[in-house]
Amino acid sequence: xxxxxxxxxxxxxxxxxxxxxxxxxxxxxxxxxxxxxxxxxxxxxxxxxxxxxxxxxxxxxxxxxxxxxxxxxxxxxxxxxxxxxxxxxxxxxxxxxxxxxxxxxxxxxxxxxxxxxxxxxxxxxxxxxxxxxxxxxxxxxxxxxxxxxxxxxxxxxxxxxxxxxxxxxxxxxxxxxxxxxxxxxxxxxxxxxx
Numbered sequence: 001x002x003x004x005x006x007x008x009x010x011x012x013x014x015x016x017x018x019x020x021x022x023x024x025x026x027x028x029x030x031x032x033x034x035x036x037x038x039x040x041x042x043x044x045x046x047x048x049x050x051x052x053x054x055x056x057x058x059x060x061x062x063x064x065x066x067x068x069x070x071x072x073x074x075x076x077x078x079x080x081x082x083x084x085x086x087x088x089x090x091x092x093x094x095x096x097x098x099x100x101x102x103x104x105x106x107x108x109x110x111x112x113x114x115x116x117x118x119x120x121x122x123x124x125x126x127x128x129x130x131x132x133x134x135x136x137x138x139x140x141x142x143x144x145x146x147x148x149x150x151x152x153x154x155x156x157x158x159x160x161x162x163x164x165x166x167x168x169x170x171x172x173x174x175x176x177x178x179x180x181x182x183x184x185x186x187x188x189x190x191x192x193x194x
Contacts, residue, residue: 012049018111123167
């Protein structure tokens with residue numbers, strides 16, 4: 001994915017698609033991202049931002065943050081979907097403050113870290129954790145966590161049983177790093193009625 005245009009991975013609402021588990025998935029339901037995927041046909045924020053106002057993100061809009069954006073991000077309900085919404089508004093604020101190029105450069109680094117973790121330490125159920133960790137933790141913290149793991153390994157194993165053990169240890173280290181920084185990696189999902 002080195003030739004990927006990072007601009008295609010920023011959602012109008014500030015969510016970065018490169019750190020979304022549905023984007024990182026290999027399943028048939030894989031999403032191509034908000035700028036390229038089917039989401040844009042029904043997303044009210046995309047239609048307002050890109051189609052109506054011709055902006056790439058809501059950070060460019062003089063009405064930012066508007067009620068439509070806040071409702072879509074479920075800010076009032078403090079809910080997530082399959083991706084953390086904790087970073088959407090801070091992402092837009094960062095784009096406004098530092099510019100899109102700087103923002104995308106940092107997110108590319110985070111996306112590559114997530115892809116490395118998924119490729120090397122995923123025993124089948126770690127994609128969401130790694131994407132969320134790379135979205136919320138400082139990238140340097142994730143890099144140090146990977147380095148700590150790999151110093152103890154001396155190389156990645158090809159053995160399936162060993163890889164599962166390593167994946168479990170990496171998940172533990174990632175959660176520990178988040179805990180040390182008082183960062184909650186859990187998604188806040190809507191409670192369903194019984």
